[in-house]
Amino acid sequence: MNYKQALQNPIFKIISQASKNLNLDSYVIGGFVRDFILKRGNAKDIDVVAIGSGIALAKEVSNLLPNKPKVQVFKTYGTAMLRYDDIEIEFVGARKESYNEDSRNPVVENGSLEDDQNRRDFTINALALNLSEDNFGDLLDPFNGIKDLENKIIRTPLNPDITYSDDPLRMMRAIRFATQLDFKIENQSLKAITRNNKRIKIITNERIVVELNKILESPTPSIGFLLLEETGLLQYILPELTALKGIDEIEGQRHKDNFYHTLEVVDNIAKHTDNVWLRWAALLHDIGKAPTKKFSNKVGWTFHGHEFEGSKMVFHLFKRLKMPLNEKMKYVQKLVFMSSRPIVLAQDIVTDSAVRRLLFDAGDYVEDLMTLCEADITTKNPKKFKKYHNNFKIVRDKLVEVEEKDSVRNFQPPVSGEEIMETFNIKPSREVGLIKEAIKEAILEGDIPNEHQAAFSLMLEKGAALGLKKV
Incomplete structure (x- = not known):
């Protein structure tokens, strides 16, 4: 592969010239290189490593650009950032890092390119392209990251126990990349995540949620959640989900495993929406089933009121994870609370009054609610699957008919x-x-x-x- 093709944007020649002016070497490294090789489209973020001051390099690049873009300096981290067209470029001096047990924030020292590549999370993110005038576009791949890209493997450059213990967020990132790219986590690395899973407790909830959102936004989110469960991370992050795992049996009567059912629902909905909050609603729609599960000799297993219980749990979960307690949270709450309403309608004769009430209660969320309920059909019986989807089509048609006739969505009383x-x-x-x-x-x-x-x-x-x- 001709890696110079990755550097066709004029900005790379300008960085090369700025590096020459300052008499230092620089390299583009990480996700930009990885995604070019994987043909994942045009990157909007570029990381540049300077063997010297990244801040000085950023300022020199700005001086060479016609519009002299503003350079944002982050002295604490020794980094600087500027925008070029619609691209964010971050500059950092090559460094080596050491960690203490209670923090993922390292003690940083100046280092070589080798030091900088050693500190990278995964071999596929340690790939670097030389920006120097003499070796422009040469690939530096000390850990066989190209081979791991070809084999679709997530592997750490150094001992995975050290990599994950030093910065436990990397455990989440490994699983996120495996989900986004449909890669496998190398076996020793996967075992190391399990051994170090308790270390996730030192990571802020805000950083964890960023990774959860990226997993949810992936084409097949279940890949990530199955890995989170397998490695034991999920119990520390979303115990409401692990509580759904397992099948109980009394007097020969069993219920389905609501954990695996939930992941099927999330994968189903991912085929129909990019709305991450609707995907959150799918992930949480059954969390109320664990605390409401009961067995009755007459009817077997029941989960009465699980929607109401689940909607209350959504608030506590969002609060614990420091997620937004705003309209996004209320949206997820409402969808969880109403998640069974259209299902009941689809099983009975669809009356106008029932549809009016659904429109009145769901308001602008009614289409998303229907999408959620259709994703909730996970039966493996082809006849039932077809029947349920046909029933939901009847409900959808009725919703349109009644709304056109009665205008009850976001109802305002005709008499105030x-x-x-x-x-x-x-x-x-x-x-x-x-x-x-x-x-x-x-x-x-x-x-x-x-x-x-x-x-x-x-x-x-x-x-x-x-x-x-x-x-």
């Missing part, structure tokens, strides 16, 4: 509380709430159309029944 108070000359009170609820129920049941005149007439009728007089 202010109009009720003006009509009967009353102040805010229990009676206002009762009248508004009666109008809403009548519209959802189809007793009256979603129109002002019909709602106003019902308001007068309900007001009279409550002893109120129109003024």
